Amino acid sequence: MKVNGKLYKMSGRRTHEQSDLSGGVIEDGILICSNHFAKFNPTNGAVVEWPEAPGKVSALKSYEAKIENGAILVEI
Numbered sequence: 001m002k003v004n005g006k007l008y009k010m011s012g013r014r015t016h017e018q019s020d021l022s023g024g025v026i027e028d029g030i031l032i033c034s035n036h037f038a039k040f041n042p043t044n045g046a047v048v049e050w051p052e053a054p055g056k057v058s059a060l061k062s063y064e065a066k067i068e069n070g071a072i073l074v075e076i
């Protein structure tokens with residue numbers, strides 16, 4: 001995910017119901033889970049808005065990344 005010119009790799013698992021997050025969408029630089037619409041800051045993985053369903057949700061893992069010689073490099 002690219003935000004303000006910087007590239008980030010985020011974990012692909014929902015932290016709310018532990019399923020695949022790949023159906024999420026990006027709006028105004030914020031990642032929105034397609035299931036209960038929790039919102040995450042891609043630069044640090046923080047929860048910026050809680051889901052529309054009860055249950056615990058925690059931050060996603062987020063890593064800075066870059067593209068070099070056609071390869072995606074993730075800093076972990």
Ligand code: FES
Nearest residue numbers: 016033036038051
């Ligand atoms: S599974 Fe994503 S907000 Fe509930």
